[in-house]
Amino acid sequence: MASVVVAFELGGRPVEVLVSPLATLQQVLRTQLGHTSVKDGCRQGGCGSCTVLLDGEPVLSCLLPVEDVAGRRVTTLEDLTPVDGLTTVQRAFLDANGFQCGYCTPGMELVTKALLERNPAPTRADIAEALSGNVCRCTGYVPIIAAVEAAAAAGSAAAVVASEGATR
Amino acid sequence: MTAQYHVVGESLERTDGVAHVTGRTLYTADLAFPGMLHLKVVRSPLHHALIRGVDLSAAERVPGFVRALTHADVPHNVYTILGLIGVEPEEEFVLPVDRVRYKGEPIVAILAETEAAAYEAVGKVQLDLEELPAVFDMDEALAPGAPIVTHWGNNTFMYEGHPCRRVRYGDVEAGFAQADHILEGEYRTSPIEHAPLETTGCIAVPEAGRFTVYTNTQAVYFSLDNTSIILGLQPNRLRFIGGTVGGGFGGKVDVIVEPLATLGAMRTGRPVRYVYNRQEEMQVSSTRSAETIRIKDGVMADGTIVARKVTGLADCGAYSRQTPYAITKFAANATGPYRIPNVWVDAYCVYTNRTPTSAMRGFGVTMGHFAIEVQMDKIAERCGIDPWTVRFRNAHRNGDVKPHRKVTSDATLIETMQAAARLVGHGLPPELAAMTSAPRTEWEGER
Ligand code: FES
Ligand code: FES
Numbered sequence: 001m002a003s004v005v006v007a008f009e010l011g012g013r014p015v016e017v018l019v020s021p022l023a024t025l026q027q028v029l030r031t032q033l034g035h036t037s038v039k040d041g042c043r044q045g046g047c048g049s050c051t052v053l054l055d056g057e058p059v060l061s062c063l064l065p066v067e068d069v070a071g072r073r074v075t076t077l078e079d080l081t082p083v084d085g086l087t088t089v090q091r092a093f094l095d096a097n098g099f100q101c102g103y104c105t106p107g108m109e110l111v112t113k114a115l116l117e118r119n120p121a122p123t124r125a126d127i128a129e130a131l132s133g134n135v136c137r138c139t140g141y142v143p144i145i146a147a148v149e150a151a152a153a154a155g156s157a158a159a160v161v162a163s164e165g166a167t168r
Numbered sequence: 169m170t171a172q173y174h175v176v177g178e179s180l181e182r183t184d185g186v187a188h189v190t191g192r193t194l195y196t197a198d199l200a201f202p203g204m205l206h207l208k209v210v211r212s213p214l215h216h217a218l219i220r221g222v223d224l225s226a227a228e229r230v231p232g233f234v235r236a237l238t239h240a241d242v243p244h245n246v247y248t249i250l251g252l253i254g255v256e257p258e259e260e261f262v263l264p265v266d267r268v269r270y271k272g273e274p275i276v277a278i279l280a281e282t283e284a285a286a287y288e289a290v291g292k293v294q295l296d297l298e299e300l301p302a303v304f305d306m307d308e309a310l311a312p313g314a315p316i317v318t319h320w321g322n323n324t325f326m327y328e329g330h331p332c333r334r335v336r337y338g339d340v341e342a343g344f345a346q347a348d349h350i351l352e353g354e355y356r357t358s359p360i361e362h363a364p365l366e367t368t369g370c371i372a373v374p375e376a377g378r379f380t381v382y383t384n385t386q387a388v389y390f391s392l393d394n395t396s397i398i399l400g401l402q403p404n405r406l407r408f409i410g411g412t413v414g415g416g417f418g419g420k421v422d423v424i425v426e427p428l429a430t431l432g433a434m435r436t437g438r439p440v441r442y443v444y445n446r447q448e449e450m451q452v453s454s455t456r457s458a459e460t461i462r463i464k465d466g467v468m469a470d471g472t473i474v475a476r477k478v479t480g481l482a483d484c485g486a487y488s489r490q491t492p493y494a495i496t497k498f499a500a501n502a503t504g505p506y507r508i509p510n511v512w513v514d515a516y517c518v519y520t521n522r523t524p525t526s527a528m529r530g531f532g533v534t535m536g537h538f539a540i541e542v543q544m545d546k547i548a549e550r551c552g553i554d555p556w557t558v559r560f561r562n563a564h565r566n567g568d569v570k571p572h573r574k575v576t577s578d579a580t581l582i583e584t585m586q587a588a589a590r591l592v593g594h595g596l597p598p599e600l601a602a603m604t605s606a607p608r609t610e611w612e613g614e615r
Contacts, residue, residue: 020284036198037191039414041365042446049365077191090189094181102188103195103365103414137365137415 008069010035011079019066026050026061029076037077037106041135048134051107052076058114060133077106080113088158089113089151098147100138107134112148116155122148184412195414196384197369201439204371205234207432208286208442210276210293211452212268215304215521216315219266221296222276230292232285234438237277237431239263243400249423249489249526252393259318260487260524262398262427268297269317269486270521272452279432279440302521306460306481309520317486317519325484325492325517333499333517337571338510340466343475347466349550354462355539359455359483362528366414368453369443372429378405379430384413386420394423395430406430418527422454422489454526457491458483459498461539466510471551471558478502480515480536485524492517494532500572501533504540505581506562511571559585560600567607579605 001021008015010033017032026043029035029052039049043062050062053075080087086094089109099105108131115122115130122130127148128141136144187193210222224236239245242262248255263274276293280286301315308314309323317323324331344350370383379401385391388410396403413420425442432440444453459482466475480498484491499515544562548555563581570576582603589596 030198031200036194039195039366040197041367044446046446047365081190081192086186086189093189094185097182097185099185099188101364101366101413101415102184102193105188106191109189109191135365137363137417 004067006066006070008071009073011075017066023066024062025052025064025066025069025074028066029061029074035076035078039103039106041103046135047104048107048111049104051110051134053110053114056114056117058111075110077109087113088154089116089147092151092154093144093147096143096147096150098139098144104134104136104138108136108144112151115148116152120152120156122152124149193412195366195412196371196382197366197441197443199371199382200441201371201373204439204441205279205281205432205436206283206286206442207429207440208278208280208283208290209274209428210278210290210295212271212273212275212297213295214268214297214299214302215271216300216302216317217268217297218300219264219268219275219295220298221294223294223296224276226292226294227278227289230280230285230289232281233289234279234281234436236293237263237279237428237435239265241431241435242398242427244398247394247398248487249390249394250493251397252390255492257320260489267300270452270523272448272523273486274428277428277432277442279436304520304522306458306483306516306518306520309518310481310516315521317521323519325488325495325519327492327496331516333495333513333515335499335502335511335513335515335571337512337573338475340475340477340510340512343510344464344466344477346468347474348469349467349547351465351467351543351546351550352463353539353543353546354460355535355542356461357456357459357535357538359458359522359525360528361450361453361455362415362417362419363450364413364415364417364419367444367446367449368420368425369441370425370429371439371441371443372426372433373439374433374437378407379433380407380409381426381430382409382411383426384416384420385410385423385426386413386416386418387423390421391423391426395426398423398427399430399434418456418529418531419453421527422524424453452523454485454489454524456528456531456534457485457494457525458522459535461536463539463543465543465547467547467551469551471547471553471561473506473508473547473562475510476503476508477512478514480513481518482516482532483520483522483525484517485520485522487524488517488519489524489526490531491525494527497532498536500570500574501536502540503571504537504544505564505579506540506544506559507564507568508562508571513571556585556589556594556596557600560603563603563605565605565608581605 041047041049278289392408429442462479464477495517548558564579568576
């Protein structure tokens with residue numbers, strides 16, 4: 001089977017890649033586009049380490065043939081990290097030590113971002129449900145859940161500041 | 169006073185924290201080098217078999233196939249990881265010559281231009297194997313007539329000529345004769361896979377006159393030295409670069425991927441990547457060993473243990489890796505943090521046709537403590553004494569001699585239990601609340 005060109009949006013920029021048939025989005029992001037924050041824990045949909053956002057929703061890039069994202073919007077942690085400083089979610093993970101080895105962290109943070117956009121004040125049960133597809137072998141999850149709670153709190157504080165700014 | 173402390177009591181940001189939360193940390197498998205080849209191995213589908221033949225002809229025709237590595241390519245093909253600290257004999261094959269001893273044992277390595285080509289070629293290697301009877305249970309492996317896994321004729325690691333690590337201290341039979349109660353228990357644990365989220369792997373890169381190996385090993389010099397022995401290279405021709413380990417828990421201290429990847433780089437002159445997939449990580453990487461622990465305790469009516477006889481078995485699988493060392497630790501810890509004046513331990517490292525076992529978090533000690541602490545609760549129950557009291561009465565104090573003749577100088581069990589009781593709001597009787605780890609007075613020392 002011949003290679004094909006697939007075009008999609010990556011971090012707000014258009015990309016075109018020549019891919020072999022059946023290549024997964026994970027493979028293409030990691031080996032052709034240098035987005036190594038997309039991890040490779042299992043390639044079978046079992047760990048969540050390869051999570052990316054597809055049109056804003058978390059998906060497992062190891063299960064997605066890259067042809068399926070043609071014309072769509074893909075976001076990885078590389079695309080979200082500011083030049084200086086950290087996002088609210090990253091800051092919360094850093095401050096709460098929501099990681100040990102760090103291998104699950106990019107996936108955890110992307111799931112968190114999508115959760116907080118959908119539900120800015122999640123309960124612990126909401127958080128556990130959102131993270132249920134992401135495996136962490138190091139932390140025992142407690143500090144990760146604390147990080148998500150801290151990110152939610154920081155996000156709502158920021159929203160208050162923003163709305164106060166708007167009314168002024 | 170607090171001003172002199174800058175770290176203790178502070179919550180400090182980790183030096184690698186920003187890299188982790190931004191996803192910029194580079195793990196071994198995130199690296200790539202121009203011209204990099206992919207190494208995958210052909211694994212035994214049988215638990216125990218003679219290798220009659222390996223036919224590579226169909227594999228060689230796969231587009232992208234570069235070359236195969238067989239046992240004939242390995243300069244020093246039989247090794248033992250702990251050889252570096254004097255453990256003998258060498259017993260594990262990098263690539264076995266005529267016999268496989270566990271399911272998943274590598275037989276031939278394939279180097280190919282792409283990972284897909286490597287997998288395809290692996291699938292096309294024809295193996296001619298003759299299945300042998302296999303043994304998976306330690307008691308069966310020790311029984312007469314069992315299939316023999318090792319090359320020296322029995323299924324135990326030999327400790328200075330003995331089939332087990334032995335501890336002899338005092339007179340256990342006299343202790344049992346004096347005891348008010350005899351309590352026996354058998355405890356079994358299962359193998360446990362570390363299952364790190366990042367799988368084991370390395371990339372070996374040839375450079376002028378030497379090889380740089382990027383690896384997620386937990387033991388970088390250990391890996392370098394063993395690779396140097398296996399490949400017959402002076403250590404100064406190897407440069408090992410460790411990095412962030414994406415979860416290890418002891419599972420990344422074996423030296424399995426680096427020798428083959430470096431050999432591939434030697435034979436091809438190109439960078440070689442050898443990274444386990446998830447299935448390999450779960451099925452062929454070492455696990456914690458299965459254990460069977462049989463304990464017989466002689467106990468006085470007040471809960472004091474006066475004699476303990478232990479037989480411990482650890483299943484090292486087909487090759488012993490770090491398990492002989494685990495067994496030595498087990499033998500030294502068979503009384504736990506408790507003073508017992510008469511002790512007899514036989515601890516075996518038993519070979520079976522299961523996946524080789526190795527290090528994992530407190531290996532050798534952890535499962536011993538599981539058995540010992542359950543035994544302590546049974547002693548409390550039998551004597552009709554509170555489980556805290558039984559532990560305080562038997563706790564090591566400074567100056568107590570352990571069965572392997574080490575004098576206790578850092579006893580903290582009593583103080584730790586007192587702190588634990590406070591934390592969980594458990595009131596201790598005055599007798600226990602007043603105890604300390606200070607050396608026993610002369611009359612306390614008498615039993
Ligand atoms: S790598 Fe995609 S779910 Fe594990
Ligand atoms: S921090 Fe290691 S897997 Fe989560």
